[in-house]
Amino acid sequence: MRRFATERAKRLLFGSLLASRSPPSAFLCSSPPAAAAMDPAAGVVTVDTINPKVLKCEYAVRGEIVSHAQRLQQELQDKPGSHPFDEILYCNIGNPQSLGQQPVTFFREVLALCDHPSLLDKSETHALFSADAIARAWQILDVIPGRATGAYSHSQGIKGLRDAIAAGIADRDGFPANPDDIFLTDGASPAVHMMMQLLIRSEKDGILCPIPQYPLYSASIALHGGSLVPYYLDESTGWGLEISELKKQLEDARSKGITVRALVVINPGNPTGQVLAEENQREIVNFCKNEGLVLLADEVYQENIYVDDKKFNSFKKITRSMGYIDDEIPLVSFQSVSKGYYGECGKRGGYMEVTGFNAQVREQIYKVASVNLCSNISGQILASLVMNPPKVGDESYESFNADKNGILSSLARRAKALEDAFNSLEGVSCNKAEGAMYLFPRLRLPQKAIAAAKAVNAAPDAFYARRLLDATGIVVVPGSGFGQVPGTWHVRCTILPQEDKIPAIISRLKAFHEAFMEEFRD
Amino acid sequence: MRRFATERAKRLLFGSLLASRSPPSAFLCSSPPAAAAMDPAAGVVTVDTINPKVLKCEYAVRGEIVSHAQRLQQELQDKPGSHPFDEILYCNIGNPQSLGQQPVTFFREVLALCDHPSLLDKSETHALFSADAIARAWQILDVIPGRATGAYSHSQGIKGLRDAIAAGIADRDGFPANPDDIFLTDGASPAVHMMMQLLIRSEKDGILCPIPQYPLYSASIALHGGSLVPYYLDESTGWGLEISELKKQLEDARSKGITVRALVVINPGNPTGQVLAEENQREIVNFCKNEGLVLLADEVYQENIYVDDKKFNSFKKITRSMGYIDDEIPLVSFQSVSKGYYGECGKRGGYMEVTGFNAQVREQIYKVASVNLCSNISGQILASLVMNPPKVGDESYESFNADKNGILSSLARRAKALEDAFNSLEGVSCNKAEGAMYLFPRLRLPQKAIAAAKAVNAAPDAFYARRLLDATGIVVVPGSGFGQVPGTWHVRCTILPQEDKIPAIISRLKAFHEAFMEEFRD
Structure with a gap:
């Protein structure tokens, strides 16, 4: 060779x-x-x-910094004490259970029973599982043809589970949802790929994406050979989304011969954590309507809201409350079992609700789904559970609700503590995490640090993140992986470490930052 | 609108x-x-x-005939007695559990325990689960960081599960396997897509595929914008794969300016059911080596062999037994939990073993895997189980082995009974299903039937399949969905209906065929 x-x-x-x-x-x-x-x-x-499109694709959330962290972890394992920290803290990715969050009992009971339905015939089972989990497992098995949880399902997902999800959406929004609009997928990512594959014909097709954005979008657009048309969120107004900015970028793209096909909105924001106001959402809907754009609404953080004065509104609800009916506005809403209070990332469940496309196009989406046969049934079941959790009066309700509220209120406290910590650092400013699972603080770094980064051929924020990791074991993702206004530098840090670890993280972060600023002070 | x-x-x-x-x-x-x-x-x-690539893509296994079957099923449900049969028999797809095959108990026990690990702390659990399932669940949880089955894993899959799979491959082949070569995926289909995405740059890149082929390949090549370069299997020699045919088609494609990048071999064959002889496999390996082709080996039916004189040999084993070392021959082997005796289609587990690519290319494959974060953990666990089932001495071994042998010997009997039935029909000839889950009988139809098909704008085999469905409720896929020598007509029929139903299916098939031939006799 x-x-x-x-x-x-x-x-x-x-x-x-x-x-x-x-x-x-x-x-x-x-x-x-x-x-x-x-x-x-x-x-x-x-x-x-x-394929050069593969080469072009980038995905910073699992990029170089994470490979380096994995090496350090191996070194710590092989030679304890070899680094100035005992463990690697993966704040690079929204993966709650990897940091110790426990799964919601009710969901796991139902999954176990559906995985091994013969448990339902045994008397011992009643000592091990709650009555409503047993009842729910029966309900689910009854809507699966032949109760066969090991069979390929309909390519959109099991009809009875889609019924449950549609009912959950209707409850959430106060407007009906159609089970035939639901496509169950292995997490939200394959759903996003499906839509990009459908919409992108060549590099002359553009997709409007927020900057900063979750890099699934840039990666998927690159893999499918399209053009990312950026619109910048305004950091100074809490990552505000201005319609004038959307218009400006759309017109700029069109003047370059790009056909802009869709607008991606991530609400609550990733990596930015803002929650859109209802009035802003209406403006966005009108913009898509006026400009003939598909609205791709990433709503996977819909349960993650941490401030009292904000509320999640699905774009489906907004469009319907504005009086638009189904076929007037092409809208795709993405949801996942990986986020929310459940954080079941490993189950790879999710769905997209596809509305406003004509029958022929819908048929094409179904065809693409059918090539991969179906998404995993446990993920399908879990998606139906998170959209239809236990209700008041169910045996599990109280413990379920305690699990849920415990996780969400703890996340709110963690978000606030980390936000305050970042804001206390010299040269750092950090918007509030109103929702989602991330903070995206801005770093104003000394010129000497920028020069030092340049000397090792690194972006300043990547340089900072690498130094932070080497000194503390904390893994954050450089802002350049998400996009940022040129000349500004950020990192994305999740709010997911368990609450008892937060004080130690904050002290390590502060000590590192002080030393870093000292070292590079101009 | x-x-x-x-x-x-x-x-x-x-x-x-x-x-x-x-x-x-x-x-x-x-x-x-x-x-x-x-x-x-x-x-x-x-x-x-x-995207016109989406329009071009076709997937007959879930195509028009299946939509029609679903309509009939709904009609039967709404109005029992509305058709001359009581149920739809889905022989269009390799989906064993949808037709009543029961899951293997040991596998489901382990999955349930891993879904709800707190069961492992309860004494009642020992009354409900076998001791080795409990032990295996502990082993598996111990290799999952934090025992978090709800966390995203490494993008190639959990390292400890890849270790188990590599050990299983080594046991199977007698040659070592490297866990770093394993990429766990949500079934084999996403793995095939990943390789097509990597290899195909434009329509000038070609992939050699058998005809008839499993339409995942044609669909994936179409979606990624490449060219399918067909090679015909020889029906007269039991769907033989001739090197001279490979050469001829390769040279023909090259003369048209196509860069042929890979050869797809499906062994055991789908839809054709043949099992390759070892000597033939060596010739195929040499052909790929000489021509600089990646060998994409679809080996998802490796456990499904029904004849005593044939044996499954993985291409990995063949290459190693020929003395080729890792980097001398780019080879990807696809495996799935959906097939075999387990037939766990709904779990969407599978893997590809990727050997013979350089480190830079491997990094690109990893990057694409990382964009989708990871495959579902239950599917990953199941893939480790099917590659490492209970061993002699384990508590579950006897019942496990009885399950396994019961299913495989019944499949062998069903294959033979249906093969004989097809061969007994006027104008029909059917090769043996040596392996896999399908028969692909050839239909020699009367000219009048061909004309009647033309009159309704249908291919003759699609016309036959539609008539069969309307008369008997049996769903088969027209050969045109898989490709066939022009002017020949086939259908693909699975061997999966439960054994007690086979006699009735055969009588319905015979009665239909006689009436059909009578109606259209020239």
């Missing part, structure tokens, strides 16, 4: 004429096909010959 | 000049943006404006 690599390097150096005449030596050992019209080496897989 | 539809129809009739000057009436109610450089209607979503 070494010789081959050298030949390959030569081919790259000497260009395609040489390449087409001189097969690399690795192939000389076998007789080439008699009538081959092309060099067989043209098919060999290197980063130069893979 | 009706007015809009009319305007849209006009735009299509009068072409793009009109289109760019006259926005459709649905938009007239709102003021257009002042400085819009393009017609906002250009962004509206219709089948004319979606």
Whole structure:
């Protein structure tokens, strides 16, 4: 292989004429096909010959900083005491249970019973499971053809579970939802990919995305070969979304010949944590309507609201309250079992509610879903549970509600404590996390730090994040992974470490930041 | 919307000049943006404006015949007795549990315990679960960081589960496997998509696929914008795979300027059921090596072998037994929890073992996996279980083995009975199902039937399948969904109905076929 690599390097150096005449030596050992019209080496897989869209795609949430953290973790395991901290704190990703959040008992009871339905026939089961979990498992099994939780389902998901989800949406919004509009998926990410795949024809198709944004969007747009059309959230007004900015960016893209097909809105915001006001949502709906854009509403943090003066409103509710009926406004709402108070990331459950597309287009979405057969049934069941949790009077209700409120109120306290801590740091300002699971503080770094970053070929915020990790074991994601106003620097930090760890995290963070500023003070 | 539809129809009739000057009436109610450089209607979503790759993609296994079957099922439910049969028999898809196959108890016990780990602390649990299922659940939880089955895992899957899978592969093959080569996925389909996404740059990149093929391949190639380069399996030699045919098709594609990047081999075959001989596999490996092709080995039916004189050999084992080491031959093996004796389609578990790619390319595969975070943890656990089932001496071993052998021997009997039945029909010939879950009989239809099909604008095999469904409730997939030698006609029929139903199915099939031939006899 070494010789081959050298030949390959030569081919790259000497260009395609040489390449087409001189097969690399690795192939000389076998007789080439008699009538081959092309060099067989043209098919060999290197980063130069893979799909360039794959190369272009980036996903910072699991990027280089995380690989480095995994190495440090291994070193800590192999050689305890080798670093100035005992553990790696993964604040890079919204993964609550990885940091010790316990699953909601009721949900897990139902999942276990559906996984092994013969438990339902045993008397011992009543000692181990709550009565309403048993009843719910029966209800669910009864809507699954043949009670076969091991069978592929309808490609949109089991009809009876979609009925339950539609009922949950209707309860939430006060407007009806249609189970035929629900597509159950393995988490929200595949749903986003499906919509990007549907809408993007070439790099002349654009998708309006917030900056900063959750990098699933930039990654998916890159993988599908489209253009990300950025609109900037206004940090000075708590990451406000201004219609004038949407208009400006849309017109700018159009003037470059881009057909803008959709607007992505993440509400509550990721990585920015703001919750949109109802009036702002109405303006956004009108903007999409006027401009002929699909509204892609990432609403996976709909249960994560931490301030009293804000409330989550689904875009579906907003459009219906404005009087728009189904086919007047193409709207896709993404929801996931990974977020909320449940945080069941490993279950890969989620759905999209697809409204406002004509029957032919809907058929195409169904076809793409059918190529992958269906999403996992446990994730489907869980999606139906989070949209229809225990109600007042159910045996589990009180303990369920205690679980839920305990998690949400603790998240609110953690958000506030970390926000205050960031704001207490020299040169750092941090907007409130009104919702979601993240803070996105702005770092005003000394020129010396910026120069030091440049010297190692790193963005200043990546440099800061790396130094923070090496000093404290805390993993945050540099703002450059989400996008930011050029010349500004941020990091994204989740609010998810367990509450008893927050004070220690804050002291480590403060000590690190002081030392960093001291080291690089101009 | 009706007015809009009319305007849209006009735009299509009068072409793009009109289109760019006259926005459709649905938009007239709102003021257009002042400085819009393009017609906002250009962004509206219709089948004319979606990604044409999506339009091109086809997936017959869940195509029109299945939609029709679902309608019939609804009619039967709403009005029992409305059709000459009591139930729809879905022989269109390899979905064993949908037709009554029971899940393997040991697997479900472990899954339930991992879903609700607090069961492991309760004494009643020992009355409900086998001791080795409890022990296995502990083992699995111990390799999951924080025992958090609700957390996102490493994007390739939980390391300890990959260790178990690699050990299972090594046991199977007698050659070592590396856990870092394993990528756990939500079933095999997303794994196939990932490889197609990696390899296909444009329609000038080709993938050699068997004809007939499982339409996931044609669908995935279409979605990623590549070219399917067909090679025909030889029906007259039991769906033999001839190297001369591979060479011919490869050279033909190259002469058209196609860069052929990979060869797909499905072994055991889908829809064709043949099991490759070891010598044939060696020839295939050499062919890939000589021609610089990635070998994409669909080995999801590796446990489904029904004849004594054939044995499954993984391509990994074949390459290693030929003396090739890892980086000499790019090979991807796909495996799934949906097939085998377990048939756990709804769990969406699977993996690909990726060998022979350089580190840079591997990093790109990892990056694409990381954009979707991870596959579902229950599916990951199940994949580790099917690759490491109970061993002699384990409490569950005997009942597990009885489950397994019961299912596999019954499948073998069902395959033989249905094969004999097809071969007994006038004008029908059917190769043996040596493996997998399907028969793919050839239909020699009377000219009158072909003409009748043409009159309703249907392919003759689609016409036959529709008539069969309407008369008997049996759903099969027309051969045209898989590809076939032009002018030949087939259907794919699974061997999965429960054994007690097979005699009735055979009588219904025979009666239908006789009547059909009588009706259309030339």
